[in-house]
Amino acid sequence: MPLPEAFYHRRTTVVARALLGCVLVHDTPEGRTAGRIVETEAYLSTKDAASHAFRGRTPRNVAMFGHPGRAYIYFIYGMYYCFNVVTEPEGVGEAVLVRALEPIEGLALMQKRRGTDVARNLCSGPGKLVLALGVRPEQNHASLLEGPLRIEAPEAFGLAKVSARKIVATKRVGITLAADLPLRFYERGNLFISRK
């Protein structure tokens, strides 16, 4: 059972923490790939200068202002895409960037898509996990509550929740504005995060 809309209909930092340990699944004609979420970042609305939503709604960021539990996928650095989950009630404009997964299903397919067989290098970054799971830009706005791209609770895959004391909060990666806010979250000790 995918996580319900109510899961996403909360404070963005709460969702960013709660997503750790949950499983992102993508079913495609080539097969299924899935990974355990081990690193996230919260992007807030008008108080967060690093957020795409900081200056309000634009053609690019409209998905951020859409329904909670949908995807916001954007193009970055001329060649990569990043996958986010929309949070808060519709119209607020916040989201959680999924930065790293621990691969748990479809490793061979991930290896083929990524061109490497090093497990730690398959999904250890926002651009990498989009490639490894075969997420496409047309899936911007797609619901994560149903359909081929979903997020499941840990229990659905026989996994335990990530306890609060195993969650580390640090500065976000790759930004210049509002760079000091502790809005990046990852599982302590996990080998599949994007960086120390």
Add this chain to the structure above:
DNA sequence: GACCAGATTGTCT
């Protein structure tokens, strides 16, 4: 391990 240049293009000012 750390640091750095280069790739490549949509987006917003």
Add this chain to the structure above:
DNA sequence: GACAATCTGGTCA
């Protein structure tokens, strides 16, 4: 026209 929520492959150690 400047910049960007990144990654890879190179150098040096």
